[in-house]
Amino acid sequence: MIEKLELFMALARERHFGRAAEASNIGQPTLSSAIKQLEDQLGVQLVRRGSRFQGLTPEGEKVLDWARRIVGDYRSMNADIQASRKGLSGNVRIAVIPTALAMVHELTQSFHEVYPDVCFSILSRTSDQILDLIGNLEADFGITYLENEPLPTMVTVPLYLERYLFVTANEAVFPGRDQVTWAETGGEQLCLLTPDMQNRRIINRYLALSGVEPKAGIETDSVLAMVSHIRSGLWSGILPEKLAGLFSEAGPVRTLRLSEPDATQLVGAVTARAKPHTPVVEALLRHAKQISAISPAVLGL
Secondary structure, three states: OHHHHHHHHHHHHHOOHHHHHHHOOOOHHHHHHHHHHHHHHHOOOOEEEOOOEEEEOHHHHHHHHHHHHHHHHHHHHHHHHHHHHHOOOEEEEEEEOHHHOOOHHHHHHHHHHHOOOEEEEEEEOOHHHHHHHHHOOOOOEEEEEOOOOOOOOEEEEEEEEEEEEEEEOOOOOOOOOOEEEHHHHOOOEEEEEOOOOHHHHHHHHHHHHOOOOOEEEEEEOOHHHHHHHHHOOOOEEEEEHHHHHHHHHHOOOEEEEEEOOOOEEEEEEEEEOOOOOOHHHHHHHHHHHHHHHHOHHHHOO
């Protein structure tokens, strides 16, 4: 039953029989047969069928909610048993907003020193995608914005305050300055994240409060693309302080503090509000709280 529920979850996620089968490393006939067997066992139709996948039935939506709970509990039980036998081990999937990628090692490195048998898969995702991945059991943990986000189904741990800097490699841009206002940046050619990113929406909001529109000559969902374009000197950027520090290590750039307004956003760890958590997730939560509590530098205070 667990395997069939996992295949049903894959189909609901991929919304395509072929892609769901490929993601599950099985053939499409095997997937179709498993879904049909699940429908026969439950006595209801779960999937609207035609020449292609047409969505879930109302009963299918209800079963999907139960499947996530049942599969999540099963995985937690299995992880708990394995941990009691072998100690903490396995792979943890952490989904991270792009602007926090420069700090995630502060969590994983110190955790690995205590639990060397735990490995990590780091996924770069938008804030909305992170919540979906955790809700769909495709990620175990997330690092995202905690302010202005709907997080009633999540356990949250504040990690640090994100502060913003103007970053440029062009010496002719604001020469001799160590601080600029948000309004002043409106006249510069900028390289920014794409509008679907929460960081971009935050930057747009502060620029709007300052009465200017961003001149985004480059929009990208890649931090690496931002690094290369800002280092070229043709574009400047508005970046969180931690990410800007990574830029300065990669080449000659200048960072200027942004003011008027002085802007910050709270970034933290999130995971599903499930009880019990897997032993690894529970340990990660404790570790995140320790980092937040004992390191003013990480908190940004």
